[in-house]
Amino acid sequence: xxxxxxxxxxxxxxxxxxxxxxxxxxxxxxxxxxxxxxxxxxxxxxxxxxxxxxxxxxxxxxxxxxxxxxxxxxxxxxxxxxxxxxxxxxxxxxxxxxxxxxxxxxxxxxxxxxxxxxxxxxxxxxxxxxxxxxxxxxxxxxxxxxxxxxxxxxxxxxxxxxxxxxxxxxxxxxxxxxxxxxxxxxxxxxxxxxxxxxxxxxxxxxxxxxxxxxxxxxxxxxxxxxxxxxxxxxxxxxxxxxxxxxxxxxxxxxxxxxxxxxxxx
Numbered sequence: 001x002x003x004x005x006x007x008x009x010x011x012x013x014x015x016x017x018x019x020x021x022x023x024x025x026x027x028x029x030x031x032x033x034x035x036x037x038x039x040x041x042x043x044x045x046x047x048x049x050x051x052x053x054x055x056x057x058x059x060x061x062x063x064x065x066x067x068x069x070x071x072x073x074x075x076x077x078x079x080x081x082x083x084x085x086x087x088x089x090x091x092x093x094x095x096x097x098x099x100x101x102x103x104x105x106x107x108x109x110x111x112x113x114x115x116x117x118x119x120x121x122x123x124x125x126x127x128x129x130x131x132x133x134x135x136x137x138x139x140x141x142x143x144x145x146x147x148x149x150x151x152x153x154x155x156x157x158x159x160x161x162x163x164x165x166x167x168x169x170x171x172x173x174x175x176x177x178x179x180x181x182x183x184x185x186x187x188x189x190x191x192x193x194x195x196x197x198x199x200x201x202x203x204x205x206x207x208x209x210x211x212x213x214x215x216x217x218x219x220x221x222x223x224x225x226x227x228x229x230x231x232x233x234x235x236x237x238x239x240x241x242x243x244x245x246x247x248x249x250x251x252x253x254x255x256x257x258x259x260x261x262x263x264x265x
Contacts, residue, residue: 032110093141094254095170096205100127100145100162103171106204110210113200121150122197126158141166149176154193156181157247173253176201180239180246193221194248198237205233205252227251227258234258 098106104124107113125147132139144162156179163172178194202214209217217230218237225253227234236251 015065092179093138093165093172094256095165095172096252096254098171098205099169100124100164100171101169102202103174106207107200109201109207110200112196112203117153117197117200120151120153122149122153122158125149138163142172153197154190156190158197171252173251174205175252176250177242177247178249181249191248198248198250202235202251205235206230227253229255229258 035101102251107124108118130144130146132142132144136142137238142163144161144163147159149158149160151158157177158179159177160175161177162174162253164170165172176198178197180194181190195215198218199211199214202218203209203211206214218226221228221235222237224236225234225238232255234253234255234257236249238249238251240247240249
């Protein structure tokens with residue numbers, strides 16, 4: 001699995017992020033208006049949509065093809081054993097301190113979800129467990145899972161995978177992937193959309209943080225190949241090539257696993 005740096009500077013302005021939020025919000029308002037007036041002005045709405053497409057509207061024109069979801073599952077399966085903790089079999093396995101169900105609740109409780117993403121059908125899916133490899137050191141203690149995240153705000157592949165303790169369901173590690181389109185004309189807008197989505201994900205892991213704090217954290221650590229530490233959790237925002245495709249990746253793991261790296265206090 002090759003690692004690449006995210007092409008982003010630390011001074012991404014709040015204005016740029018607000019622009020993405022406005023575009024997404026505009027798309028949401030437009031679709032709500034279309035639904036309410038569909039019976040009397042469907043043709044007019046379609047023409048208006050064509051003339052005022054945001055980058056989200058353009059992507060929504062191309063719904064996710066079922067085979068893409070299958071390919072994403074394959075990609076997730078390839079990386080699933082990344083989540084086996086770096087411990088000997090007899091050592092205690094630390095966790096993120098929350099279950100997947102609690103993560104789902106936190107995700108839907110974020111301000112970005114309630115004010116923006118709730119209208120794009122992007123709830124975290126129910127868990128789909130995957131089989132561990134035969135040589136996995138922790139297959140007796142851990143469950144592994146991998147799922148695509150269905151949504152209507154992008155036609156690009158988005159997914160979540162991780163591992164949890166069988167004993168109490170607490171997450172041992174967690175990974176989100178968001179397909180990259182570096183070579184396409186709308187790549188800058190796609191990245192800002194990724195950043196907006198990962199702000200929501202980060203807030204679900206760290207509910208006490210404000211949006212401005214999260215933006216600073218993500219932009220300042222985007223080019224790091226190492227994990228950064230905040231409290232009891234290690235995180236990394238990176239760009240990786242998996243099975244020949246580029247993805248923006250957000251990883252979370254217990255801080256104890258990466259205490260030897262440079263830590264962000």
